[in-house]
Amino acid sequence: MARERVTVVDIARAAGVSKSTVSLVLQGSPLVNEVTRAKVNAAIRDLGYVYNRGAANLRQAKSKIIGIVVNDLTNSFFAELAVGVDSVVQSAGFVQFLANTGEKSERQREVIASMREHGVSGLIISPARGTVAADLAPLVESGIPVVLVVRDITGAGVSSLTSDNQAGAVAAVRHLIERGHRRIAFLGGFPDTAVFQARMCGYRDALDEAGLGSADELVIGSAPSRAGGVAAIEQAMMLKERPTAALCFNDAVAFGVCDGLRARRLEPGADFAVIGFDDVIEAKTAVPALTTVSVDPQGMGERAAELLLKQINIGRPEPEAIISPVRLVVRQSCGAATGRRVKEVS
Amino acid sequence: MARERVTVVDIARAAGVSKSTVSLVLQGSPLVNEVTRAKVNAAIRDLGYVYNRGAANLRQAKSKIIGIVVNDLTNSFFAELAVGVDSVVQSAGFVQFLANTGEKSERQREVIASMREHGVSGLIISPARGTVAADLAPLVESGIPVVLVVRDITGAGVSSLTSDNQAGAVAAVRHLIERGHRRIAFLGGFPDTAVFQARMCGYRDALDEAGLGSADELVIGSAPSRAGGVAAIEQAMMLKERPTAALCFNDAVAFGVCDGLRARRLEPGADFAVIGFDDVIEAKTAVPALTTVSVDPQGMGERAAELLLKQINIGRPEPEAIISPVRLVVRQSCGAATGRRVKEVS
DNA sequence: TGACGAAATTGGAACGTTCCAATTATGAAG
DNA sequence: CTTCATAATTGGAACGTTCCAATTTCGTCA
Incomplete structure (x- = not known):
């Protein structure tokens, strides 16, 4: 045959x-x-x-392939990001090479090398934890357009698209304060990441602004996952002075926090306010619906792809650092009455 | 530069x-x-x-690229499937082209064509809804190894890897019957899919076997999503004779059912038994932990990839149809006491 | 020293496309 | 019937690799 x-x-x-x-x-x-x-x-x-596109590429030396490497595809935030990228890239006549690093920088090195060998004409990277500028140096020197997404890397010298983590956290915490909370925790996430730092800064800023000092014991790191959320809320509830509300590192943590609360017979929303971060698809349909800082992963993927395509088309542009605005979506889990409110933040 | x-x-x-x-x-x-x-x-x-792998491919006419096309990447079942595939494919020195069809067969046609143009040496496809053998005909005639995964297509003449949906459903319903339930619903999923039919058959078989006729009103279709689950359980609770337990089409539906139950002040596990299907990662950590029929998406991806690689290596093998065994993982959401039990099913 | 087999190296054709410069066909104007 | 411009078409080189057959180098043994 x-x-x-x-x-x-x-x-x-x-x-x-x-x-x-x-x-x-x-x-x-x-x-x-x-x-x-x-x-x-x-x-x-x-x-x-x-x-035979391979033969054509050989002659023309430009490939219609773009690569996207994400650090954790099983996290639905990144899955949505990938479909956002895919949608714009496809309609521009490109095709997407997707690789998952599972947060392992060795794997990241491999997949990037492999993509270069296949002649991708651009790369969207959500870097694995601990990636530093030097890891990306050979890639950027080669002149291939790169856009970093979600996590920026200082000194890498390439475009980046991140969300306004600090402003989002400020808005979320302000909202909790307005609703009368005074003891507010920050739960989940790895403290050694830039995203964690930015969100925590926003949390501290909002607290300071209201004249509420922030107690260190209320900042509790954990894996940025559902299980991590369960662990973090458990630790928080062991405190002598318990918090009455929490801003969570991301939605996965927030769901875990809800789970942990229920395990203690506390109903999220009614007995304890929780706010997430990211606004993944399930946030809307969960019960209670999750109040969260929406970063619109799919839209972010689309914007990253557009940014990359722009760079591919014009020759060698200035790298830009775009900070994507973010908005607080008020649903039930923070104890809001009924009506849904949305606050534009930045 | x-x-x-x-x-x-x-x-x-x-x-x-x-x-x-x-x-x-x-x-x-x-x-x-x-x-x-x-x-x-x-x-x-x-x-x-x-x-330059492109140039090499041109000469050798074999490419070290395998394609995987899934119908819905935002569903974590498929995201996990993709990482399973990726892991074995990578360690075999291949690289993965991933595309998402979003259930649209037009898009599916495009991405498959694009992959052929890039010279993939094999393809793993989880077909979009409504795909028929004729859609795949040009592809399989070209002699490219293909393995269908999750959804089989009769008459396509290629290998397939599906899970034993029927046996899984039988085991789940038997378990509910053992625990004393008599009015058991089947919730969620699109009735016009083979997977739905298989799972519903198993549900009916187990009911018949126990001498409990199945009432048509207890089978309620919906989108196979969290939102669909909410809708389905709402409809079920409108019935004159309400069910006391449900087997759900998949885990997403099951989570939605739990949400809907709570919205009516019923606690899943205690007041109503719910069993899911798939065993996605969150099933274990949800509260209550979800009793579900585990199909191990990541493992399935791995097996599909191995099957494909085998076909790529030997020239032109008989297509095989593998039905992957499935097991009931008993957690809290069906009202089981505490100890975790696992039943091998097929 | 010569011969010989094994080990190492090499030039050139080939893969399927695109691009360039060159050629041929077409038609309008003189 | 020429001449020219324009529209269509074309042969061949090039892209970066692999593969084959051929060649060179080397060590060993007679």
């Missing part, structure tokens, strides 16, 4: 033209006569020709 | 050998002398050479 590959010269022979003409038809050139074009297209259909 | 591409002949010149020798080094041939190899490797490092 595996018959010989059919190539442009087969088509050319079948259509009674030269391979150059076939090539012209393939790339939709206006130079070719309508009737010739029709003949060629017929031959293409009849022989079941499939275009 | 975007300097000239460095090629094997540059390396050859720098190392004082021929391009053929460089090529030999590149593919780790034992034919080349140790000291020559060292010289070449040094030159490769010095010049910052990056291998």
Whole structure:
């Protein structure tokens, strides 16, 4: 069944033209006569020709492949980010190489190398934990457009697209304070990441602004996962003076916090206010619906892809650092009455 | 900064050998002398050479790329499936092209075509809803190894890897019956899919086996999502004779059912038994932990990848249809006491 | 020293496309 | 019927690798 590959010269022979003409038809050139074009297209259909993009790339040295590497695909935030990227990249006629590093920088090195070997014309990277500028140096020196997303890396010298973590946290904590909370915890996340630091800064700022000092014991790190959220809230509830509300590192942690609360017969929203971060798809449909700082992962993927495509098209632009605005979406889990409110933040 | 591409002949010149020798080094041939190899490797490092896999593919006509197309990447079941595939494919020295169809068969057609143009040497497909054998015909005729995963398509003539949906449903419903439930619903999923039919058959079989006829009103379809679960349980609770337990189409539906139950002040596990299907990562950590039929998405991805690699290596094997066993993981949401039990099913 | 087999190296053709410069066909104007 | 411009078409080189067959180098043994 595996018959010989059919190539442009087969088509050319079948259509009674030269391979150059076939090539012209393939790339939709206006130079070719309508009737010739029709003949060629017929031959293409009849022989079941499939275009060999590899050969074309070899000649043109530009590939229509973009790579995206994420640090944790099982986290739905990143899955959504990837589909956002995919949607714009596809409609620009590119195709997406996706790799998952699982937070391992060794794997990250491998997949980036592999993508370069395949001649990707641009790369969107959500770096694994602990990635430093030097890791990316060979890549950026090669002149391939790169955009960092979610996590920025100082000194990398490439474009980045992050969300306004600090402003988001400020808005969330202000909202909790307005609702009368005085003892507010910050739960979950790895403290050695820039995203954690930014969100925690916002948390501290809002507290300071209201004249509520922040107690260190109320900042409790953990894995940024559902299980981590359960652990963090348990630790928080062991405190002598318990908090009555929490801003969580992300939605996964927030769900875990809700779980942990229920395990202690406390109802999130009614007995304890919880706010998440990210606004993943399930946030809206959970019970109680999660109040959260929306960063719109899919939209972020789209914007990152647009940024990358822009860089691919014009030659070698200034790297830009875009900070994407963020908004607080008030739902039930923070004890809000009923009506849904949305606050634009930055 | 975007300097000239460095090629094997540059390396050859720098190392004082021929391009053929460089090529030999590149593919780790034992034919080349140790000291020559060292010289070449040094030159490769010095010049910052990056291998051009496209050019190599052109010559060898086999590509080290495998494609995976899934119907809904935002569903964590498929995200996990993809990371399972990725892990084995990577360690076999392949790289993964991932595309998301969002259940749209038009998009599916496009991405499959694009993958063929890039010369993938095999394809793992979780087909979009409504895909029929004819859609896949040109692909399978071309002789590219294909394995269908999750959803089989009758008459496609390619290998498939599905889970034993029917046996899983039987085990789940038997368990509910053992625990004294008599009115058991089947909630969620699109009735026009084979997976739905298989799971519902199992549900009916177990009911019949116990002499409990199944009432049609207790089978309630919906979107296979969290929101769909909320809708389905609402409908179920409108019935004159309410069910006391439900087998859900998948875990997402099950979570939605739990949400809907709580919205009516019923505690899943205590007041109503719910069992899911798939065993996604969050099932274990949810509160209450979800009793579910585990299909191990990541493991399934791994097995699919192994199956595909096997087909790529040997030339043209018989298509096999593998039905992957499934097991009931008893946690809290079905009202089980405390101890965790696992039942092997098939 | 010469011969010989093994080990190492090499030049050139090939893979399927695109691009360039060159050629041929077409038609309008003189 | 020439001449020219324009529209279509074309052959061949090039892209960066691998593979084959051929060649060179080397060590060993007679």
